[in-house]
Amino acid sequence: MRRFTVLCGGYIVSMTGTALTSFALTVWIYLETGSTIQFAIGFILSLLPAIALSPFAGALVDRWDRRTVMLAGDTVGVCTSLSLAVLAGLDVLEPWHIFVTITVRSALGAFLVPALNASVTQLAPRSQLGRANGMVMTATAVSQTVAPALGGLLIVAIGLPGILAIDCATFLLNIAILLRLRIPRPTPSEDGPAGIFGEIRExxxxxxxxxxxxxxxxxxxxxxxxxxxxxxxxxxxxxxxxxxxxxxxxxxxxxxxxxxxxxxxxxxxxxxxxxxxxxxxxxxxxxxxxxxxxxxxxxxxxxxxxxxxxxxxxxxxxxxxxxxxxxxxxxxxxxxxxxxxxxxxxxxxxxxxxxxxxxxxxxxxxxxxxxxxxxxxxxxxxxxxxxxxxxxxxxxxxxxxxxxxxxxxxxxxxxxxxxxLTAPAAADAAPKQRADAAGSSSGREPAARP
Missing domain, CATH: 1.20.1250.20 (MFS general substrate transporter like domains)
Known part of the structure; x- marks a missing residue:
């Protein structure tokens, strides 16, 4: 449980920085354009890429090392925040720059969310899963509560480039934590389907x-x-x-x-x-x-x-x-x-x-x-x-x-x-039960399951 607590500590810092940036970017878009349509576009882009990529992301998360997935996501997060900070500092930032960033981060979320959720079982004892999930959600709640309170003050005090710099620093801190943390990999299935589409169907x-x-x-x-x-x-x-x-x-x-x-x-x-x-x-x-x-x-x-x-x-x-x-x-x-x-x-x-x-x-x-x-x-x-x-x-x-x-x-x-409840649904279980009963009645043992 100690390793999970460390992971959750890095997560809360990173999420707070990301929430600050999201708040600042939405405020910037509305102040610069005065358009609710532009605001709505950003809102839609924050969901659609994650929905579209979720099936592929889930299969790849099960293939790859989950710590590597989270490290790659934080690295890309640093790059996007740094790029926006430079553009804002040069006073050439445009709404489409932010839309591209929102799209990229939404796509990364399709990988990061299942990677984090699946890592809970590898780091926390089974009897503590509820508490571990509570810790993750508390971290999310803190970030979403703190961000609006701080964001309004910081956007006036240090501007959008300063908030983006804070976001970069939180990503780097989480990267440092992940580099020192080992997340065990689950045992892969030996008889699983070949190819990513087969894994998605599975x-x-x-x-x-x-x-x-x-x-x-x-x-x-x-x-x-x-x-x-x-x-x-x-x-x-x-x-x-x-x-x-x-x-x-x-x-x-x-x-x-x-x-x-x-x-x-x-x-x-x-x-x-x-x-x-x-x-x-x-x-x-x-x-x-x-x-x-x-x-x-x-x-x-x-x-x-x-x-x-x-x-x-x-x-x-x-x-x-x-x-x-x-x-x-x-x-x-x-x-x-x-x-x-x-x-x-x-x-x-x-x-x-x-x-x-x-x-x-x-x-x-x-x-x-x-x-x-x-x-x-x-x-x-x-x-x-x-x-x-x-x-x-x-x-x-x-x-x-x-x-x-x-x-x-x-x-x-x-x-x-x-x-x-590890048993499949009744519709799938019934044929197997009939087969087992037939094997027993004929004096033979049922075939062993792989």
């Missing part, structure tokens, strides 16, 4: 035929669709009832919830019955969504943001622990990549649909003269942002329904941190 098949993983994937994808809508609708919801200052206060409350959720997961490790850390925490998460949309109150929204982020961190940590427990180490790069590809695609769909659905359908319903102003509007209010609030309220109810459906899944209910 990873998808492995994910699809393991008990508990398919219902977990469906649950997490449904949750991510709701999260995608909420991420986009959150800002107009708050600004519609208050000010940008209030938005900052609510975001701070959400950041505190992220930090405490990750810290709780790190100290606790999650419940032994994984269903309670997945579907069980989705119940209060759905209630917090409903609470934040119920009335135009900043206090309610701040409480809802805190609770939503707190529950999300434990659900995320528990889901990672399930994958790390149920998938053998040599297959985890592909499993995490396939899982991330599907859930991030659903998240991206939420991002794309949230604006049009809210503006064209729900906002007109809750204008002072809207169709629902005299019914739903009497409860949640009318005016700017209340249509988004009504949509978030419905999403909260949908999350509660999804949590209830998850408890109906026998495979999800059977997930435990001490008993992995």
């Amino acid at each position: 990873g998808w098949h492995h994910l699809a035929t393991r008990r508990g993983l398919v219902p977990l994937l469906c649950f997490y994808a449904a949750l991510n669709l709701a999260v995608g809508f909420v991420d986009v609708l959150f800002t107009p919801l708050v600004i519609g009832m208050a000010s940008v200052t209030a938005l900052g206060a609510v975001l701070t409350a959400g950041g505190v919830g992220m930090f405490l959720g990750g810290a709780t997961m790190a100290a606790w490790g999650g419940p032994p019955k994984r269903i309670h850390g997945i579907a069980g925490l989705a119940v209060p998460l759905g209630f917090f969504l409903c609470l934040g949309a119920l009335r135009p109150s900043i206090a309610l929204v701040a409480v809802a943001a805190f609770g939503f982020q707190f529950c999300s961190m434990i659900i995320d940590g528990t889901s990672r622990s399930v994958l790390q427990t149920e998938v053998e180490p040599g297959m985890q790069g592909r499993a995490f990549a396939a899982f991330n590809m599907i859930t991030n695609t659903v998240l991206f769909t939420g991002y794309m649909l949230a604006g049009p659905v809210s503006e064209r359908i729900f906002e007109p319903l809750l204008r002072p003269d809207g169709a629902l102003a005299d019914t739903v509007g009497r409860v949640i209010g009318v005016g700017a942002g209340r249509g988004s609030a009504f949509l978030i309220l419905l999403l909260g109810v949908a999350v509660l329904i999804v949590a209830r459906l998850a408890y109906f899944s026998r495979d999800l209910r059977a997930l435990r941190d001490d008993v992995p």
